[in-house]
Amino acid sequence: MYIRDTIAAVSTPPGNGGIGIIRVSGDQAAAVGHTIFKPVYDGGLVSHRFSFGAIRDTATGEKVDEAMAVYMRAPRSYTREDVLELHCHGGWLVVERVLALVLSCGVRLADPGEFTRRAFLNGRIDLVQAEAVMDIIASKSESALQLAQKQREGALSRRIEDVRGCLLRALALVEAYIDFPEDDLGATDAEAIQAAVGEAQGIIDALLLTFEEGRVIRDGVSVLIVGKPNAGKSSLLNRLLNENRAIVTHIPGTTRDIIEETVTFDGLSVRLLDTAGIRHTDDLVEQEGINRALDKIPQADLILAVFDASREFSHEDQLILDAVSGRRTIAVLNKTDLPRRLVLPDEERFVALVKIAALSGDGVDLLKKTVCSQFLHSTAADSREFVALSRARHRDALVSAEQFLSQFSNGLPECNLELLALDLRSALQAVGSVTGQTATDEVLDLIFSSFCIGK
């Protein structure tokens, strides 16, 4: 990969839209503009000005589309390189043709995320921020967007910096005892060293705990609705969606395939999956639907097990209990507007139990809240200070730091300082890799500012 080659890609989402934007970044951006874009007014492309004109096929001279074009000269652009954007009509065919034209000028199709990667490589943003930009684009919900925005502003980077600070302090102590044995430093203060490491571990642990939440906010959750036939799963789905998405009849076994819809509860993106009712059946098509439902159970983040509260606990209900055993499940007691006959065994195995009446909608809001509360624990999610790990890369780096630190803590009583220092340095390096930082001579600076050294 050469940084100097010029890349291009369609920057608007696939499909038909009002406008389609083709972005070009690199040395040849201006040349591409001059070749295929003819402005209505002479004077060519002026940096950071929109101009109106036509895109022509250079080979045939044929006019491909009317378009607006803007050229942004480096470094004042998204990638800090020369950037050209062609805003044409949004039809997919048109956009594809324009892109093909651009590529025919000797430009390479960009890899996914390459524009942002260049912005990072060119020093415009740090690694966490680069990732955040990707997340902003992919945000599926309000809270996902908020989280990404905070990360881009550097909230996570600051927390990582706190961890580094603690580790540097611990390392400075260890190094001082190693390098200045003849100075009057007193006995090795293992407590102070452990305290600094403990503080770092605390922050790391807290960050690791947010990983699930961060991932949930970023990617959303999948919620699987299961229950015996006619328990009211499809009615519940429609209630949750506020629309008649699933066909509701009184005939058991109406839903044969899985119906999938995405909604937002309280800022949480939820992928709802409605499934065929689970029962013994000889109908091959229905049995296939049931198998599909059962297959989905292990992958779902949460299961809503729907029971008909107006009927007694049945053999089919037992099938459901068996199927969801060991999974995070909310028991949804439907038809509570009717007299209750259901006695649900072993209620404690559910993470929650919610009574609803899907037909009237009673209890559905409470159910939504209960679903959210399963994933968004911290009320802190609303506060400005909320920081969460949302990427596996961050988690892996911190997990590896955590491992070095527990190795450190195990070794502390033996006080093999130079081995302890190696563990601390490895942990520092792992933590630094989140933000793309490496420890330099900060340790010595700390030693000299905290100890009176020199004989």
Add this chain to the structure above:
Amino acid sequence: MMTYDHIYDVIVVGAGHAGCEAALAAARMGCGTMLLTINLDAIALMSCNPSIGGLAKGHLVKEIDALGGEMAKNIDATGIQFRILNTKKGPAVRASRAQADKQLYRLRMKRVLEQQTNLDLKQGEVTALYLEGGELRGVELRSGIRYLSKTVVITTGTFMRGLIHIGLNHYPGGRAGDQPSVGLSDQLRTLGFHVGRLKTGTPARLDSRSIDFSQLETQFGDDPPLPFSFSTDRISMQQIPCHIAYTNQRSHDIIRSGLDRSPLYSGVIEGVGPRYCPSIEDKVVRFPDKDRHQTFIEPEGLDTIEVYPSGMSTSLPIDIQIAFYRSIVGLERVEIMRPAYAIEYDYVDPIQLHTSLETKTLRNLYHAGQINGTSGYEEAAGQGLIAGINAALRVKGRDPLVLTRSQAYIGVMIDDLVTLGTKEPYRMFTSRAEYRLLLREDNADLRLRETGYQLGLVTEQEFVLFAEKRRMITEELDRIAVTRLRHSESQLEVLARHGLEDIQKGTTLEHLLKRSDVCYADLADLDPVSRETPAVIREQVEIQIKYKGYIDRQMEQVEQSKKLETARIPKNLDYASVKSLTTEVREKLSKNRPDTLGQASRIPGVTPAAISILSIALKSSSWKETAE
């Protein structure tokens, strides 16, 4: 100006710890060498503390010795107290330290120089380099003589424009009692070198007859004393103790009362001093909560009454000095024989050097020691050795010797200096070495002896001894890897005695030795062959087995960094043409001009992203070169 009618291969300017090693290395490699000094009676003089070694410094001395340098042998012959520091910590951070008889140390080094073939010793002050057509041709002396040479090594220590401070009095001097070197640094500046100013200091020398030693703690050396050099069998000098004393609140009050006449605090001194070796007034001001500071009263020799109070350097006026030293318990009646003083001197920014210590600015010119912004005899000697070797290699038309960061502390030090430069006097610490577990005192010979031998600095006889040691280590490692416990009656009895009943039959000795509760001496109980293993072999085997996991981890890190360390940056690379670099990074790189990507990555402020960009730029430009 008269021109001397002989062309030397190497001229070394300055006969301190750097200059002596440089001159000996060049001469031993067969080059016609001349060593010039302002004062032939002050060769290898210990201008400050009368000791060699310490943490990381001891490591340097062992490396110098492994390469065939002189420092270790010199201290072994003249040392009067030897100690290993950090014995309770791991092998990587154990370090040797010795007190020297200062006069014997100097005289022995002078004798070694005098007996060296290919080496001329001359007294004189170099005032300028002699250039022809912009090329280095030799040196010019204040006495009006010009000496010609193919290469020049400058090791001026604190002498260039040296300025001594005692209170608000100051006067030119290279060291108390010696003239400074004037003129040379001005010429270096006009040649394009960045000349800066540093400061260091030394405590008073005290009359031991006026000290009540019964009031002080006594500190003896190790018995038996262990030598520095791999070639020394045993220490035969008489050994004597040091003493420990402490300052008190009254001492600190006296110091504070003199601060208004301190050249440091009144702004008279412009040079930057070392943070790790602060003057006593610095300690009192920066750490006001500390109620006492420790000092070792070190003897300056067997035959002298002069003693050196370590850590008590000062530039305060003489009346404050007298009152201050006398405030220390045991020193109430102390007489000062030589006052403490601070000294400012010129140094040249070491980022203007290649890793060979040749300057980037003027070909065939090498800098070593305090001129490069370092402090310490050991740091100076390490650089002097490398500069002397590389000047000789240049004369012979061979590639320079560059030690890597994973090979030697000397490599770490030189890489730090030429990559980062320095703003304060640079001292070696073990924490500067990222591969600390690999760079131990005990394996300095395994790391460097072969190199020294190939250079011609290690004698045939020394190398044969080393090769035998290396062979025995390998053999013993191989042997214990396959020797298994048979659980004979005597073995079972020994295991039971050590509480090791859980050890399975068939366990290898290597496996056994990995346990933290087993040492090599225990093996010797179990296995008759182990009993015969010499101590130095035992030590190596034990360390290499016990720390294997950690050592392997470090070797892996070395492997990982190799890609960056071996990626060379063209000398003439125009950083302005690497368009994606930020202005800040571009300025830093243009100033430092690193030789490799590894060096570039260690420059503060050069981000990993910038390294990616550079590495891509290097690839694409080499691609362009082949295309054209």
